[in-house]
Amino acid sequence: MNYAILRTAKLKTMGNIGGSLAHNYRTIETPNADPNLTLKNHHSVATPEAVKQAIKDRLPEKRRSDAVLCIEYLITASPEWDGWGNDKEAEFFKRAGQWLIDKHGEENIAGMSIHQDISTPHLVAYVVPIDQKGKLNCKDFLGGRAKLNQMQTDFADTVADLGLTRGKEGSKAKHTSIKEYYHDINHARDFSITTVSPKPEMFESKARYGEKVTAAVIEQIEPTVKAANSILTDYEKARVDKSIAEGSYDTLKKRAEPYLVAIDGLNQEEIARLNEVILLESRKIAVERDKSIKH
Template identity: 40%
Template structure:
């Protein structure tokens, strides 16, 4: 679980002092700390939709935009490794994850181009603040109710060290960041900063993320009655005002109905995805406990071999890589996968050592692509492969020497046949 903290003094207000629902126009900025490479891989899996995201609409997945950085987590991690210092402290914050959004009703009122311009200006602001090369990834999500952007930044200080404390440490620094963001980015899009030192209840990135996935509230007020001028010209009668108010109420009810119908559709989609997730989780638990049936292991074996054949001609996609891992876990079982992750090839398939090594390397590579540090088992397998090749070469050399010795001996004894052909 990522350790998160809020910045600034704004959040959806639960006490006095905030704007009424429907009138909020705040620039939203949240930041969370990512402490390990594994957490970084998980964050990328979510941001780049390389893993199941329950509150995302699969039908709108194509509307997401990778504004900066690679389109897969493996390459983003490679970019992190290229920027990271040679020695990383155990307690170092590996990355900062920023959430950029706006009040749902204000964001809904923006055109698509206007939203894109807001997110691009926010990206420019982060690049100026943290350094262009240190902003590794920026993704706009439109497959959820309220559009927003999530960025991943490697927190390097001027000396090239991981130093999140210097960049975002302390309430004063975070408050200034909130103010600067609102003034330099938000204001030009009609957004403002929340009240400083308010009595608002603040939320973490995770809590705000959940709140941002709910529809904006309907904002309805009865229309003002036309009073006319001093002489009464243009004054609206009671009946005229009632008709206009009734029509306005009908329109508001229609908008609210459409909003709740959309929310109901999202709940139904979410329920279906949740059920699918429960089934997958049950399947994963059974696989991890070694409870897979013979039929499941046989099917997993076929799928795994298919992926291993494919990987000889091209790299697997993130989805195929996950499927390969799942199949391998089903085939080898929890103990077998543990040994394989240690570089023990006894559980791998293949009649010869090179075949087993190819199987192991393909499986371990799929894990490495998901953020695991497997340098030790991979090096062990590569070393064993080199030893195997050297042993094979030595064996072939011994066979050649032995063949020559036999030919020489037969020549000395004159026991060779006329059909013998020999070269020394």
Template identity: 40%
Template sequence: MAYAIMRAKKLANMGSVAASMQHCYRERETHNADQERTPDNQHLGAKSTDEAMGKLRALLPEKRRKDAVLVVEYVMTASPEWFDKATPEQEKAFFQRSLQWLADKYGVDRIVTASIHRDEATPHLSAFVVPLTQDKRLSAKEFIGSRDKMRADQTSYAGCVADLGLERGIEGSKATHQTIQQHYAAVQLGVTPKATLSPKSLEPRVLEKAGFMAKTVLGRGDLVESPEMVAERLTKAVNDGFAGTIAMASTALQERRRAKELQDTANDLRKRLESIQEPFKGLTKAQVAEVLRVAMTFQVENKKAKKQSKVIRREQGRNVPDRGNSR
């Protein structure tokens, strides 16, 4: 199964907005991007961070709370295996539908800029949207302010791309709570742990060699890792090494939950069908057809009777004298 995935992040100051935009426009070093494929990226609405920030400033209201969310950054993508099989037309439709979903939710003029990235592990859309209400207030709360709203958005978004062969992820799954790029990059690593710890890796590493003056005049030796720094480095190595295993397990769990949901639905439908079929057991097709015809006739007559009863009650109400004026 392939899933439609959407993540929203609130940005409450200009610095964080600019930093995220610089990442999208590749104006700062992006380690997980393939520079040879960067020219395949597309930028819509603005061609640079400076241009996008100018559009943002023009859109923001002059009076706003200091802690107001300025921008909601969206990342919209799908399972890597879907992109592997998707035609160019399907991929184009996916990104068009994603942008249209944002336009329908916020208004097309609230989308400051959007970028389609094809130089990372999984193609995805990054969009920056101003949560501006119709009365010109910044209110991320009105758009994504609760878990129920976010769940409804996930369902709505998945619905708009469902005909492309994508489904909504399992509600409550934590598989995409890390960044989407990290999750699918981990899946692609496979399930073989890559972490190897040797006795030497437990030793503090030299961070900076002491120069001649530092040794002879100041009596200072090399700058080495503290025990806390060693622990942090080893923890990161272990986590990175098992990331592929964890991601694969998470994806497998989603598949099992989805299979159980489908099985439960099928069982429920079968029971309902059996309850409907029970009264007709032993009847011929002609007899069943006659029973259904009579039932439909009763239904039509019942509707007519109810309608006539309403008319009679309405007429009776008009003919009742006004007791307050009759003396």
């Protein structure tokens, strides 16, 4: 099953907004983005400074000190969706933009961007949450679980005929925030392994010390290798049996997308080699652990 994905972030200061814009316009290092494809990104407003000014221009003079100044939307779909790279993709983003206009009013949308330099394209929008009374009122749009659920449903209905659906309504699964979403992607390749050897004890034999070093290394690298192996296993299961994803896209994304991002840009031979290394290292751990237990 392929899912329509919508995430939001509340930006309460101009510093928060500036940091988000720097990521959006790639003026800072963006680990999950391919710099060779960044020129393919599309921005409705040319510069981050212009977006920030558009936000300032819409803000009322009187507002609470802790008010949400801007809502950042991130809209995308499942990586496996068959619409990527064809006319469905263009229609998806067109409808997403119109959905935001209908919900907030075009005058309150400070800027929209479509990123094509990452493994799964997505739309980012900056919206000043002005309610029908002309007040800055984020709660009117994002306040409470019921409103968030209805928003997810409304958006999914907008793109349903493109072969997308929403996660299981009423699910207790926790939706990831935009910050968490990017953290997952940015750290998807973090399978580096570092180990610290224990110090030898006085009069300790070389054989005994060697066994201690082996045990220490196994203990230190095991979580990394097990995590990598788990990602590979879960992805293969999800690829074969899409029903595993039923109920919540978040669960599938957390398990499968880090692996998908990790292999992004690799050819089939390199992917096969990576899979072999992950599985081989996992087997080595099992063998070494068995040896340690027996000894």
